Each structure stands twice: as structure tokens, then as C-alpha cells.
Amino acid sequence: MFTTLQWVPGHVHRGFGCRHLFLHSFLPDGDRVRIGRSRRRGLSLLELICVIAIIGLLMALFLPAIQSARESARSTACLNNLRQIGLATQAYETARGHFPPGNLGFSEAYTMSQESRGSENWYNPDSPGFWKRAQHSSWLTLLLPQLEMGALYETLPSAAIDPAKLYSDYTNSSGQWVGDLAEVKTVMTTRMPLLLCPSDNVADGDSVGFVSAQIATESTDGADALVAEPALWETQQPSPTNYIGCAGAHSGGMHLSGDISGFRGVLTTQRRTRRAMILDGSSNTVLAGENIGSIHQDRRMLHFSWMFGALGRGRGGLPWESDMLEAQPQYLLLGDRQYSYPAGFGSMHPGHVGLVYTDGSTHKLSRLTHWKTLYALCGIADRSVEISLD
Secondary structure (H helix, E strand, O other), X not given: OOOOOOOOOOOEEEEOOEEEEOEEEEOOOOOEEEEOOOOOOOOOXXXXXXXXXXXXXXXXXXXXXXXXXXXXXXXXXXHHHHHHHHHHHHHHHHHHOXXXXXXXXXXXXXXXXXXXXXXXOOOOOOOOOOHHHOOOEEHHHHXXXXXXXXXXXXXXXXXXXXXXXXXXXXXXXXXXXXHHOHHHHHHHOOOOHHHOOOOOOHHHOOOEEXXXXXXXXXXXXXXXXXXXXXXXXXXXXXXXXXXXXXXXOOOOOOOOOHHHHOOEOOOOOOOOOOHHHOOOOHHHOEEEEEOOOEEEOOEEEEEEEOOEOOEEEOOOOOOOOOOOOOOOOOOOOOEOXXXXXXXXXXXXXXXXXXXXXXXXXXXXXXXXXXXXXXXXXXXXXXXXXXXXXX
């Protein structure tokens, strides 16, 4: 017996926004059977929960990897910024025969004790060490032409960038400090992406800018104070930077003690360092490194301006030749997102701080690095290149 199938128009089912044509077949006995598509069954609640759980598990597995990859990219970009700064410094040294001065602050150490702040000190207008007697323009400011910012550099008055004189040597009828001049304000508030670490948000914060990192010795026995103070900005804060020059392991090396003087850095206040003076070798001496300002318990209070100061020391907030990390964690050799000494090296990267050496090479310095190693890397004439991770 043969089965005959006959195609005839069936009724139209309207659903899901489309038309379905049903087929009818006729069997020999006359019975008609309708063959059609049934509606697709949706996911059950249990299946939906399983799908969501699987997606969540995959996200938990891949998210750390994605974040790690992003941080790795940011860290690479940060080292590239340091490399560009190192190349600019090399160009400056090639053209002039010496590295730029660290900043245009005071050329010599001066006395500043806690007990005598009313006389010769940083804050007294009658003192020769009063901070507004100097420009404090940083080495980064002097590098603007090498950083392809020559047009910005040309707008600055000579009083802001002349290393031959202190600002107090200029006649200024207005009595304003150089940082209060209108043309200088325009430059100092310019945001410089090259001078910002991609892993940090210092440019979007509300911390206060400070002008300098200036040595101030109290005695000849090695005691010292490193002055890093905020300026009294009336309105706009100066644009920040995450990169500061290395003034040395102690406080720029400008010290009455001969042993400590050997630990001075390449970028010392008002000093011009020649390559031949770097007795430890350019490939073993830090030129500059990352800085995240002053942070205490996750709260940033101060940041460095790229235009003023921008100098730090290798020992951070630790006393000289001392390791107090276990007893007082706020005294860090290398700052992190919880604690950071304002004029020391530090970063938002987990596990390391970026540095550029005097030969232009960049390196990641582990947070496990021993303080003696950092001392050796920061000094130009300490005759030591000690490597230790103990």
C-alpha cells in the first residue's frame, strides 16, 4: 500500500511575530494528520541558576587575570615615561656637559632645628633660608625643551629658570614669589601626562602641592631634617608629578660629614653634576624614580609639583642606617598606597617601584630590597654597589 502525501494550505498560526504554515498529509484511510512545529520550551529556573553560576565562576577566574594584565600594561607605560625622562636628561647633559641641577633652591645646607624656628630657618621671612628667597624650579622644568615642551618653556620668565641666581637676587617690585607670577601660574597648572603614572590618580585628587625637598642640617653628627613643605597656594594647586629626581641616599649628600657626602645624588639642589663625578658608574646610579607624595592610612595629603622641587632621597622616612619597618610601618623605605613618605620613592604598583638610572635604563626595584642596596644605588661616590635582598 502506498502512502500519498498531499500538500494543502493549512491554517496560519500567528505567534512570535512570524507566520508558520502547517502541513497536512492524508493517509489512505482518509484520516488527516497535522504535522507542525511546536513552541520551543524556555530555560527552567534551575537551568538559569546554573548558567548564572557558571558565568560568575568564569568571571571570578578571569577577572584577576584581566586586572593583572591591565596593571602590567600600566607598569610598562610608567617605565616608558621614566625612559623618556632619562633620554631627555641625557640630551641635556650632552648639550651642556653636565646634568641639570635638581632644583633651584638653596645651594648649601643650613641650620634648622626644631627649637630655633624663630631665627634662621625655612619659615622666617627675615632668615636667609626663608623659602621664598629661592625659585625651587625643578629639574623637570629645566628639561621642558628636551621633553618637546619648548614653547611652554619659552613663556617662563628668566627669574624662574636662571640657575645662576636665587630669586631674591632679582628686583621684584610686586614682592611676589616667582610661583605667584601670572605667567608662572599658567605653566605650573599645566597637566603633563608624561609625568604621571597610569596606575596613580594623583591628578584627580585633592591633595596639596609642596614646593621643594631641601636639606637642612642640625649638626655635624649626621642628624638632619629634610624640608618638604606645602606652599600657600591661594587658588589653583600646581599640577602634580609621579617622578622625582634622586638627590642621594641621605638628604642630597650636601652634608658636613664626609662619609655622608659620598651618598649625594646626581640631581642635587643647585649643583651641576658632571658624568665624570659619578664614580659608581652611570649604570649603577639612580637618576630618578616614582613618587606618590605623602600618604597616611590610604589618605594622600601632599603631592609633588612637577615644576617645583621634585627631589627625593633614597632612605625615605627611615632614620639613617636604620630599618624600622616591623616596628613602625609608616616609616617606609619605599612608599605604597597605605603609607608613603613625601620626599621618598614610592608607587601604586604592587611589589615594586620604577626607577631610571643615569645611563637611561629603567628598572623595577622590589619592595624587598635592602636599605643598603638602595643607599648604594642612590649615591654617586659612595664607592659601593651592594646588592642584597635579605
